[in-house]
Amino acid sequence: MKFKFIHPFWTHVPAVLALLAGVAFTVMALPLPDPAPLHFGLDGRPDKFGSPWMSTVWMAGIAVLYIILSVILDENWARQEKVKTFNWIALLDDVTVAALATVQITYVNMLASSLYIYQFPWLETLIAVVLAGGAAALLEWMRPYRRWETSFQVEDVSQVKAEVERMVKAGQPLAYWEVQSPVYSNVLAVVVPVLMVVIAATAWSEVPWLSALVALVAIALTLSYGGFRTLVTRENIIVRMGMLGIRLLGLRTADIAAAGVHTFAPLKDFGGYGIRFNRDMRGYFLRGDRGVKVTTRKGKSYLIGSDHAERLEAVINAVIA
Amino acid sequence: MLISINEQDYRPVYVQIVNQVKQQIQDGSLKPGDELPSVRELASSLGINMHTVRRAYLVLRDQKLLVFRLGQQARVARLRSRPAGSAEVAAVIGERLQELITEAFLLGLSRDDFRQIVDEQITIRTKES
Numbered sequence: 001m002k003f004k005f006i007h008p009f010w011t012h013v014p015a016v017l018a019l020l021a022g023v024a025f026t027v028m029a030l031p032l033p034d035p036a037p038l039h040f041g042l043d044g045r046p047d048k049f050g051s052p053w054m055s056t057v058w059m060a061g062i063a064v065l066y067i068i069l070s071v072i073l074d075e076n077w078a079r080q081e082k083v084k085t086f087n088w089i090a091l092l093d094d095v096t097v098a099a100l101a102t103v104q105i106t107y108v109n110m111l112a113s114s115l116y117i118y119q120f121p122w123l124e125t126l127i128a129v130v131l132a133g134g135a136a137a138l139l140e141w142m143r144p145y146r147r148w149e150t151s152f153q154v155e156d157v158s159q160v161k162a163e164v165e166r167m168v169k170a171g172q173p174l175a176y177w178e179v180q181s182p183v184y185s186n187v188l189a190v191v192v193p194v195l196m197v198v199i200a201a202t203a204w205s206e207v208p209w210l211s212a213l214v215a216l217v218a219i220a221l222t223l224s225y226g227g228f229r230t231l232v233t234r235e236n237i238i239v240r241m242g243m244l245g246i247r248l249l250g251l252r253t254a255d256i257a258a259a260g261v262h263t264f265a266p267l268k269d270f271g272g273y274g275i276r277f278n279r280d281m282r283g284y285f286l287r288g289d290r291g292v293k294v295t296t297r298k299g300k301s302y303l304i305g306s307d308h309a310e311r312l313e314a315v316i317n318a319v320i321a
Numbered sequence: 322m323l324i325s326i327n328e329q330d331y332r333p334v335y336v337q338i339v340n341q342v343k344q345q346i347q348d349g350s351l352k353p354g355d356e357l358p359s360v361r362e363l364a365s366s367l368g369i370n371m372h373t374v375r376r377a378y379l380v381l382r383d384q385k386l387l388v389f390r391l392g393q394q395a396r397v398a399r400l401r402s403r404p405a406g407s408a409e410v411a412a413v414i415g416e417r418l419q420e421l422i423t424e425a426f427l428l429g430l431s432r433d434d435f436r437q438i439v440d441e442q443i444t445i446r447t448k449e450s
Contacts, residue, residue, distance in 0.1 A: 160323070167325045174325035175366035177358045226394075231358065233366045245362070315323065 006146040007078035012067055014094040014135040018128070019063045022101030026056050029108045037116050044117045052111065059104040063097040070094075073267065080265035080289065084145035089267070091136045098132030099125050150289070157314040164318035174234060176315040180305055181227030182287040185273075189225035189242075193218035227286050230304055232315050237294065239284045239304060241275075248275060248284055249304070255296050259316040261309045262293035292316060322351055322358070326367050334369055338377035346386060346397060347446065357387065357395040384413060 026032075037046030038054055070093035077087045106121040167174050196218035200211040224242040231238045237256070239249040266289060270276035276283040285291055285305020292313045295301045306312045324341050326334055345351040357363075360378060364371040378395055381387040388398045405413070425435045 164323070170327070170329075172325045172327050173367045173369075174323065175358065175363055177322045177324075177363075179356045181356065226356075229356075229358070231362065231366060245359070 005075055006148055007071075007074045008143060009071070011074065011090055011136065011139045011143055012070060012093060013139065014132045015063070015067050015070070015097040018094070018098040018101040018132055019060065019067070022059055022063070022104040023056070025105045026108050029112045032108070032111055033114070036111055037118070040118045044119045046116050046118070055104060055107055059100050063093075063100050066093040066096045077267045078146065079148040079150070080268050081145065081148075082265075084143075085268065087140055090140045090143075091133050094132040094136035095129050098128040102128040155308060155310040157310045160311055161314040161318060164315050165321070168234065168318055168321070174319075176232040176312070177229065178306060178308060178312060179227060179229050180286045180288075180307065185227055185286050186225055189222055193222045196221070228284055228305070230306065230312065232312070232319060234319050237304070237316065249282075249302060251294065251296065251302070253316075253319045255298070256294055256316070256320045257297045258295045259292055259313055259320065261290065261313050262303055263290050264303065265289060322355070324363065324367065326369060335373050335377040335380065338363075338374065339380050342377070342381055343386065346400075351397050353397050353399045355397045357397070359394055 032052035034052055035049040036052035036054075037048070038050045039046065039048035041047045070090070073089050073092070074087060077089060102121060102125045106124060107118065110116070110118050164174065164176075196214050200214040200218065203214075204211045223244050223246070226243045227241070228248070229240045229245070231240070233253075235253055237249070237251045237253060238247060240246060241248050264270070264283075266273050266276075266285065270278055270283050273286050274284075276285075281293065281301035281303050283291070283303035283305065285303065288305060288307060290309040291303050291305040292309055293301055293303050294316065304312065322342070322345060324338055326337055330337055332340075342351065342357075357378070358366070360371050360374045364374045367374075378387060378389075382389060382395075385401070386398055387395045389395050404410075422435070425438075430438070
């Protein structure tokens with residue numbers, strides 16, 4: 001099937017304009033002094049020099065990353081909408097890129113003046129953020145609603161259910177196991193820590209305590225490699241995470257009052273994927289929009305994401321019966 | 322993946338695990354690349370010895386149905402693109418087939434009756450998967 005975006009690209013126009021403004025202002029200010037001040041102390045005086053293109057490349061790179069991230073998030077949001085809802089995440093790239101572009105423009109302006117004292121442009125940044133954010137909010141409000149027809153095959157689990165019920169009746173020990181380990185989460189568990197370690201190594205001589213902290217966080221992120229695993233036995237339901245199998249959720253089947261297949265909107269209902277909370281329940285999911293909602297006798301609810309929601313529900317209901 | 326141990330079954334526990342994993346690969350419940358629980362986790366969930374689960378996994382690995390990679394859980398291997406060689410077929414199913422033929426003979430089944438039963442079972446299994 002051909003991939004088709006249902007969220008319009010024109011909602012990202014403020015971010016793209018801000019990026020173009022930042023780049024255009026830099027090009028118009030050519031030639032830039034080389035070496036140029038790159039880092040400034042609290043008094044606004046430069047304490048590090050280097051290529052004048054460094055800030056432009058970083059600004060443009062981060063801006064492009066934010067725009068791509070925003071396109072992905074907005075598309076996901078639009079696909080999960082049952083009715084038109086205001087998507088606050090849509091403002092993410094516009095506000096961030098406007099702030100970045102303002103800092104870049106004032107930086108280039110400072111370079112052109114040859115007076116190497118830079119005070120952070122709080123007021124200008126605030127104005128740019130309010131303007132870009134306002135324009136983005138207006139575009140988001142104007143955005144048409146397009147319904148995304150989701151289709152999933154409801155699995156016939158009558159056989160599995162009958163089999164598990166027979167096993168439970170016979171008093172046989174059983175273990176049901178499934179995994180959610182999407183490629184994106186494993187890439188994040190490798191690429192992000194590598195980048196963090198590179199940054200930590202670069203900054204080690206200047207801020208060793210912060211570098212050590214970043215390296216520790218990088219190691220912790222690496223441990224998330226492997227995604228979420230759900231294990232159902234006659235006695236327990238356990239959700240574990242990552243290569244060390246850190247236990248995220250452990251429920252005794254005797255404490256469970258009900259379990260049912262639950263369809264949800266990850267971004268709208270939980271603000272993303274992973275270990276998530278909302279008013280009604282705690283969720284553990286890395287992909288998809290279906291899972292099993294388990295409610296305990298104390299009234300607490302947990303959502304376990306699943307690629308085979310009907311099968312997981314059948315097994316849980318058989319063991320709690 | 323669903324594994325259960327039947328204590329009434331005359332077959333050893335590791336054979337029960339091997340058979341259930343094979344059946345789930347055959348019916349498509351387990352797909353190539355799917356991860357299996359660790360030896361320790363499956364053993365503690367089923368209340369059996371770790372060596373029993375390890376033995377089952379090793380049998381499945383030797384039959385090229387599971388792959389173990391360093392630092393990773395056991396995974397279901399890619400399905401064969403070509404049928405196994407005659408030596409492997411003889412090693413894996415030859416002896417059991419011989420037992421089945423003997424049982425069928427002792428039950429008084431003719432060659433055609435036995436063929437018909439095998440055909441019916443193949444049809445059922447193929448439909449399920």
